[in-house]
Amino acid sequence: MTSLGRILLVEDDPKDTELTLTALEEYNLTNEVVVTADGEQALDYLYCRGKFQTRTNGNPAVLLLDLKLPKVDGLEVLQQVKSDEKLKMIPVVVLTSSREERDMVASYKLGVNAYVVKPVDFHEFVNAIKELGVFWAIINEPPPGSIRKR
């Protein structure tokens, strides 16, 4: 393992967060995960403002984004990220309960890099999260300027 990209997880449901983190933990991918509970916080993180004013600069290697979020929802975050010159290179993976076609279409239209429906089955869920984490945080070469742990 050469380096581990930072994962920004945007998830409002603490139970889902815990399950996701548990899944990542199984594969030792948790030490570079930042969790934000809504779209506003996620944007604060990406723009280094609010409570993230003092964080080290640099973009996460991947953004795991739930769609149904309080305040600013996932699609709005996605739109903001993909229309900002500095942020648009961040790979965004939508991680959602919904298999609704219109969510998928809207996400792909906005330029999402992957769309993953959270499986109900726990083993499948863990497997999906693991694959995501391994792929985006380890295998994938993130765009220049991303935060990486050597």
Place this chain on the structure above:
Amino acid sequence: MPQGKPSISKIPAAVQRYGLAVLSVAIALATALLLERYNFRGVEFPLFLMAIAVTVWYAGIGPAILALVLSSLTFNYFFTEPIHTLYVTRSDFPYYVMFILFALLLTWFSAIRRRVERELLQSRDELQREVTVRTQQASLLDLTHDTIFVRDMSDVVTYWNRGAQELYGWAAEEAVGKNSHQLLSTVFPMPIDQIQAELLRTGRWEGELEKTKADGARVVVASRWSLRRDHQERPVAILETNNDITQRKRGEEEVRKLNQELGKRTIELEASNNELEAFAYSISHDLRAPLRHMVGFTELLHKNASSIVDDKGHRYMTMILESAKRMGTLIDDLLAFSRIGRTETRETMVSLEQIVQEIQGEVLQETDGRTINWKVGPLPDLRGDRSMLKLVLVNLVSNAVKFTRTRPQPEIEIGCTEKRKDGVVLFVRDNGVGFDMKYVNKLFGVFQRLHRAEEFEGTGIGLATVQRIIHRHGGRVWAEGLVDSGATFYLSLPTP
């Protein structure tokens, strides 16, 4: 009195006329001579004038002049001195001039009077001819079934044709002389003043009027008014033609009402569709999350606490997991089912044979190594939404595979029984456990199941999905079955 009009019509007219002149003079002479014999003197003068007058009256100026000449000569010969000569004495000369002038005057007056009378007669004849033509024209108007009537400027009916009688039920004798608007209780779509103004300005008006028949029934007519003016351009009459459009109006009104109703229904349908959409969306997002948590944390519990939980606890956890998974499947199936109604169909030419081949490959895993005897007949290509039609066949074939599980030699037959111009009928037949025809109506309902979950798994949404898709394609589904003797599912699909 000389009355000398010859009645022999064979004699030429000119001879008749001049003959009359001679005859009337002769009668006047004879009368004068006869009277002279009884010592009546001086009557010859008015008698000859009378003869001339009669001649001019009945025979015209030419014969009158002949009568004048003859009268003068006979007068001279028989009544003035010297008698029986044509010699005129100097003293008689003014007498002659006076006679001739008087006769000429009489002739002239008579001629004028005659001309006037002739002209009068001529115009009377012309008038009669015109009346005949007009009467014929009027009776022509009676031939038409269109309603035509004429009213004067104070709306009193002056003409009323048969069409008017047929439409309104009033005979011409009843209608003529009455105010047409009062007679028919006409309802105008706009103030009558405006209509009159337009009529006077342009000479015509047309519009829809509501009128009442003699029996009280209301009719809607398309009415056209034409203004008639006299030679001094004064408006004198209005010709009105009416066409009964009551039926058409009623039809239009019905169509309008139906459209309105349809519009309302469409809006309601849209609203309920939107609600369904929102409902499905929230199910999709919100209902699955807690299930995932239940499953997730139970699994974690199972894994982390296996040493402290006894067998019973493990069994409970397994049951929680199974129920949650089943709930997940139900939700997914329900969402898929509702999606069929909500998504647009994408129609292309679909090869059913190709679809069946694909499905045969896919259901191999479900057959658990059993060998199924497939009989696939020739299947048509038809227009439809490929993914939906595939879902139909997947459901039917999976059912067939599932319900033949207990059979030592499962058989599944897929074919096409009818291929007509307007549609095809397909069927999927199996030799599985079948069903009781008593419950055939429940077969296609959502979550309706005819078998216990332990016998055959399933959510009971498959056939509901099949029916919904086929309905969306404008087709029909039905089934035949017998307990323990298999089932056949039929689909009719229209072909354009």
